Structures are given as structure tokens and as C-alpha cells.
Amino acid sequence: MSNDPDVIVIGAGAAGLTASTELARAGLAVTILEARERIGGRIFTLLDAECHVPVEMGAEFIHGKPPEIWHLLDRRKIPTTEVDGNNWCVKDGQLSTCNFFSEVDRILKRMDGRKQDQSFLDFLEDCCRKSNGRHRQEEAKKWALGYVSGFNAADPALVGVHWLVKGMRAEEKIQGDRAFRAQHGYADLIDIFQQELNDSAVPVQKGTVVESIQWLRGRAEVSARGPQGVMTLSAPRVLITVPLGVLQARADENGAIRFSPALPSEKLEAIGNVMMGKVIRVTLRFRERFWEDLPRFQKTNSKTMRGMSFLFSHDDWFPTWWTRAPEKVPFLTGWAPFHCAERLSGQTKSFVIETALQTLHRLLGVSVQELETLFEHAYCHDWQTDPFSRAAYSYGKVGGDGMEEVLGKPVEETLFFAGEATDTGGHNGTVHGAIASGKRAAAEISHAAAGKTKGRKPARIRASA
Ligand SMILES: Cc1cc2nc3c(=O)[nH]c(=O)nc-3n(C[C@H](O)[C@H](O)[C@H](O)COP(=O)(O)OP(=O)(O)OC[C@H]3O[C@@H](n4cnc5c(N)ncnc54)[C@H](O)[C@@H]3O)c2cc1C
Structure with a gap:
């Protein structure tokens, strides 16, 4: 009797974690292969030890009231805070409310x-x-x-x-004009997933980079490089949840997955026709909330930036900034999208920090020297040079109607696809979109496996190096 799992899930981001727990609940034996040493993917929360504040490297906001997220948080009574405060703008070098x-x-x-x-x-x-x-x-x-x-x-x-x-x-x-944060940031969601994996005894092989999938209808053999060398694992079904950027990577690039036989041409076309957006975000911790007294040289009685939430500008480097309002902590996050990210990607962390401080100087009129004295610590992650994301999140190109459906469409009831880029409900590039895609893929797999469900068995992994 084979010890193969019923489903191999590649990637332990929101989509892969959702699908895995749903499949396990449906009685299928699931094994997750994850390239990183952590689960969560583009959800990556750090804790600032000094201020005990969660700092997000990837997703930060819960956009509106998506049931995919709120259902999980509400069930466990996780406290949340709505983003609040004033929006400020810099126009022609002048600071004002927007x-x-x-x-x-x-x-x-x-x-x-x-x-x-x-x-x-x-x-x-x-x-x-x-x-x-x-x-x-x-x-x-x-x-x-x-x-x-x-x-x-x-x-x-x-x-x-x-x-x-x-x-x-x-x-x-889903009231997408509102935004929320969970008490410990998106780490709260990852903790929930981890608990669910534990409860349903789903094994996660971390540090395991899938390199190739050989498949034919009803059977797939997945080769991965893990801590013990190259391993192969077989299953009748594989769910691929890696970011679109990874599917777009050249075969010889780290993290890329070779399919043999190749994926159908319509799938390859969709992979090439959906775009990945680029972002560099940096979170800076300062000694104090120095912006509370700004703008300087204001008229008496005019509003200060004490309650600032967002700061918008047309700056060439970090056009958007935000605080953690309504929380009063000395953190500012800078957002460099598209061209700004292209210029910052691959640069050293000190270059990114220096550029961020220069930007704040231009926008707020505080000298670089003063900002450097106030600055204490910076957090940033380059999702573009990260081999397991290769960019931030997906968007649809002109004439690309229906591409998400093709991206997510199963191949021969053997290869299944999930991940934010495959969401068909208009929520690409979000955590709730990724969760929705994981649910959709789990339903497709359960349907395909109906009548063929086996008892739960441990995965068989052959280490060959
Ligand atoms: C900077 C930034 C800010 C964002 N802000 C928000 C926000 O405020 N709100 C919001 O809702 N969304 C936000 N998002 C988007 C959100 O983070 C993603 O849409 C969502 O987390 C994607 O989940 P996923 O499961 O589709 O992919 P991922 O989380 O990327 O999971 C895929 C997994 O596959 C793994 N993997 C890759 N290659 C391999 C391989 N070869 N072998 C094995 N495993 C592999 C990866 O390591 C990863 O864990 C943001 C994203 C970024 C980058």
C-alpha cells in the first residue's frame, strides 16, 4: 500500500494554507512543500522588540470586511483596529490636508x-x-x-x-474603502493557520524548494531540494500556489518549477499575460513622533499632523507614507511602487534608508541631519529580488479579461492552481483574494477526489542526496 499523500500543496502562503486545511478537513492526506523556513509567504510580520509593535514586510491592511478573513478573526475573537486619522498631501512643496x-x-x-x-x-x-x-x-x-x-x-x-x-x-x-489591522498584525492570521495545521496534522516541509513536476493524468512526481538534499514525492494531485512571479521565472532561476510535460499553451499564455507589480516598502522607527508638531511655520490655530494617517505626494522615490494611526507609535512606513520600486530594488538597505530619509526631508521640510538624529531602526524586504516571490502582487493587463480563470484552471484533474493571481472575484493582490482562491482550489480537488478518498497516511519522501 502506498504512503503517498492524496494532495501535495506547493507553497504555504494564505492560498496554500487555506486549501491545505480545507482538504484535511475533507479527509484528504495533505503534505505541504514550502521553500522558505517559515509559513505565510507574502504575509511576513516582525515584532519590533523596542516598542512591541508588529511591523509588516508584506501585507499590512485588511481591506474592508472580506468574510474570508473576518470569519477567521471573529471566531477566535481577535481584536482589530480600524485605520483612522487625517490624510495629508504635499503639493508644490506645501503640506496640507488632502x-x-x-x-x-x-x-x-x-x-x-x-x-x-x-x-x-x-x-x-x-x-x-x-x-x-x-x-x-x-x-x-x-x-x-x-x-x-x-x-x-x-x-x-x-x-x-x-x-x-x-x-x-x-x-x-466589502466596504473596501475601510481598512483594519489585527492586534498582532497579519501574524494573527498565520497563527490561526498554524493552529489549524496542527489540529489536522498536516505536515509542512519547510526549506524545501520544488524544482520540477513530472506528471501525467492522475499522477504527479514532485522533485524538491530540501534540507536533506533532493527528494521526490508522488501524489495523484498537486496544488501549485507559488506566486505568479515564480511561474514566470526562467527554468534556470532559483525557485522556478519545470513542468514535464509542459503546461498547456493557454495556461502558459495566461502566465505571460498577467503582470506582477513591484513594491519596496520601508518602515522606520524614530525616537519620537516628530511629525506631531508639523508643518513648521504654520499659521496659529492651523491643523498639525498629530492625527496623520496617510501622506500622499508625487515624490519620485517614496510617494506615499503612513503612520499606525490611531495607535500613537513613532513609526512611519514609506511605499515605493512601480518605477520607484524598480529603482530601489536590488539596492542595499542603507541606500533604501538614506533615500527614505531624503524623501521625508523633501516632504516634511525637516532637515536630513535632524531626521538622522531621530531615526532609530528600519525594516524592509525586497520582494522583487526574493526568489520565492519575484515581485509584490499581480494585476491584469489590457485585453486580459478571463486570464485569472485560465491561470486557476485545473489541468487534467491532476495539477491544480491557487494564489492571489488566480482569484476570479476581483480581489487579486490581496490576502482575502488568496484565501478565496485556496478555497476554490480545495473544492475542485475534493470534487475530483470524490469517491477516491483514502485514509490518512504519512507522506513518503525519498532523500537522494
Ligand atoms: C509589500 C506588500 C504589501 C502588501 N499589502 C497588502 C495589504 O495591505 N493587504 C492585502 O490584503 N494584501 C497585501 N499584499 C498582498 C498579499 O500579501 C498577497 O496577495 C497574499 O499574501 C498572497 O498569498 P499567496 O498564497 O497567493 O502567495 P504567497 O504568500 O506568496 O505564497 C506562496 C508560497 O509559495 C512559496 N514558494 C515559492 N516558490 C516555491 C517553490 N519553488 N517551492 C516551494 N515553495 C515555493 C513561497 O515561499 C510562498 O510561501 C501585499 C503584498 C506585498 C508584497
Whole structure:
């Protein structure tokens, strides 16, 4: 009798963890192979030992009220806090509270998912032609451009209006204009997953990089490099949840997976046609919340930045910043998306910190010397050079309708796919989108395995080096 698991799950991010626990609950024997020495993938929470504050390297915000996340948090009564505070803007070198949101909203609402698809950049040129030259409208267009390349980490010349509209509609249904944090950050969610893995005795082979999958209908052999060398593991079904960036990697690159036979051409086309956005984020801890007294040289009685939540600008390096409001802790996070991330990726941590401090100097009018005296510690992770993500998160290209469906479509009831890029509900690039994709894939696998469920057995792994 074989000791093979019923399902091998590749990747222990939100999608892989969700699918694994659902499959185990359905009575299937699951083994997870994870390249990193930790679970969570693009959820990666550190704890600042000095202030006991969770610091996120990847996902930070719970966008709205997605049931996929709230169901897990509510069941365990995990406390959450809603993001709160004032939004500040830097325009023409001047700091002020933002007053452009309604105009940006009006522009975004003019996107029409029923018209022929076009890039966001083309849409902006077409939609607001009549207003050319009107200063306020031109300014709103600039902020809208910043929003799309910032929030979605997308190239405005490539991202499709259809994909953006689908995302906006999906967000409206879950109060996506609100944002929350769990008490210990996204680590709370990972703890829940870890508990569920323990309860259902799902083994996770960490530090195990899958290199190839040989498959035929009903059978797949997965080769991976683990702590004990190269190992192979067989199962009738494999769920692949690695980031799209990993599926796009060249065969000789670290983390890449070779499929033999190759994946069907429609799948390869979809892999090539969905984009991965780039982001560098840096979280800086200061000695004190120095921005509380800003802006300097303000008029008496004018508002200070004491209650600041977000700071928006058109800066070339870190255009967006935020605090942990309503929590009053001395942390600022800088967000460098798209072109800014391209320039910062692969640079040393000290270059990133230096650039971040220079940016704050430009935006807040505080001298670099003063900022350096106040600065204590920085946290940052380069998701672009990380071989197991290769970028931040996915977005849809012009003319790419239906690509997520193709990305997630099972192959010969043997290879199954999940991960944020395969979500079909308009929630790509989010934790709840990844969870939804894991649930969808688990249902597909359970359905395919119906009637063939075996008793739970330990996985058989042959170490050959
Ligand atoms: C900087 C940043 C900020 C973000 N902010 C937010 C936010 O505020 N809110 C939000 O909802 N979402 C946010 N996201 C997106 C969110 O983190 C992701 O959409 C989600 O975590 C993806 O989950 P996943 O399971 O699809 O992929 P992943 O979490 O990437 O999991 C895939 C797993 O596969 C593993 N793997 C890769 N290659 C191999 C291999 N060859 N062999 C074995 N294992 C392999 C990886 O190590 C990883 O653990 C952010 C992401 C980033 C990068």
C-alpha cells in the first residue's frame, strides 16, 4: 500500500494554507512543500522588540470586511483596529490636508467595464480631454495616476480598465474603502493557520524548494531540494500556489518549477499575460513622533499632523507614507511602487534608508541631519529580488479579461492552481483574494477526489542526496 499523500500543496502562503486545511478537513492526506523556513509567504510580520509593535514586510491592511478573513478573526475573537486619522498631501512643496479624493473618485467612476478595454493611461487621456488645461482637473488626474500605480503597484500604461473596474466593484461589496489591522498584525492570521495545521496534522516541509513536476493524468512526481538534499514525492494531485512571479521565472532561476510535460499553451499564455507589480516598502522607527508638531511655520490655530494617517505626494522615490494611526507609535512606513520600486530594488538597505530619509526631508521640510538624529531602526524586504516571490502582487493587463480563470484552471484533474493571481472575484493582490482562491482550489480537488478518498497516511519522501 502506498504512503503517498492524496494532495501535495506547493507553497504555504494564505492560498496554500487555506486549501491545505480545507482538504484535511475533507479527509484528504495533505503534505505541504514550502521553500522558505517559515509559513505565510507574502504575509511576513516582525515584532519590533523596542516598542512591541508588529511591523509588516508584506501585507499590512485588511481591506474592508472580506468574510474570508473576518470569519477567521471573529471566531477566535481577535481584536482589530480600524485605520483612522487625517490624510495629508504635499503639493508644490506645501503640506496640507488632502482635498482631491472626491475628484479622483469622479474620474475613477468614469471607467466603464462594458466599453472596449484600454490601459488606464489611455483612459485618462480620453476621459478628461475636455478638461485639458483646467488646473484642478489636471491635478486630480495626476493623483488618480498615483493612486493606480501606488495601490495596485501597476504600470498605468499596461493595467487594463476592465480589470480595475472589476476590482472596484468587488471592493464596494466589502466596504473596501475601510481598512483594519489585527492586534498582532497579519501574524494573527498565520497563527490561526498554524493552529489549524496542527489540529489536522498536516505536515509542512519547510526549506524545501520544488524544482520540477513530472506528471501525467492522475499522477504527479514532485522533485524538491530540501534540507536533506533532493527528494521526490508522488501524489495523484498537486496544488501549485507559488506566486505568479515564480511561474514566470526562467527554468534556470532559483525557485522556478519545470513542468514535464509542459503546461498547456493557454495556461502558459495566461502566465505571460498577467503582470506582477513591484513594491519596496520601508518602515522606520524614530525616537519620537516628530511629525506631531508639523508643518513648521504654520499659521496659529492651523491643523498639525498629530492625527496623520496617510501622506500622499508625487515624490519620485517614496510617494506615499503612513503612520499606525490611531495607535500613537513613532513609526512611519514609506511605499515605493512601480518605477520607484524598480529603482530601489536590488539596492542595499542603507541606500533604501538614506533615500527614505531624503524623501521625508523633501516632504516634511525637516532637515536630513535632524531626521538622522531621530531615526532609530528600519525594516524592509525586497520582494522583487526574493526568489520565492519575484515581485509584490499581480494585476491584469489590457485585453486580459478571463486570464485569472485560465491561470486557476485545473489541468487534467491532476495539477491544480491557487494564489492571489488566480482569484476570479476581483480581489487579486490581496490576502482575502488568496484565501478565496485556496478555497476554490480545495473544492475542485475534493470534487475530483470524490469517491477516491483514502485514509490518512504519512507522506513518503525519498532523500537522494
Ligand atoms: C509589500 C506588500 C504589501 C502588501 N499589502 C497588502 C495589504 O495591505 N493587504 C492585502 O490584503 N494584501 C497585501 N499584499 C498582498 C498579499 O500579501 C498577497 O496577495 C497574499 O499574501 C498572497 O498569498 P499567496 O498564497 O497567493 O502567495 P504567497 O504568500 O506568496 O505564497 C506562496 C508560497 O509559495 C512559496 N514558494 C515559492 N516558490 C516555491 C517553490 N519553488 N517551492 C516551494 N515553495 C515555493 C513561497 O515561499 C510562498 O510561501 C501585499 C503584498 C506585498 C508584497
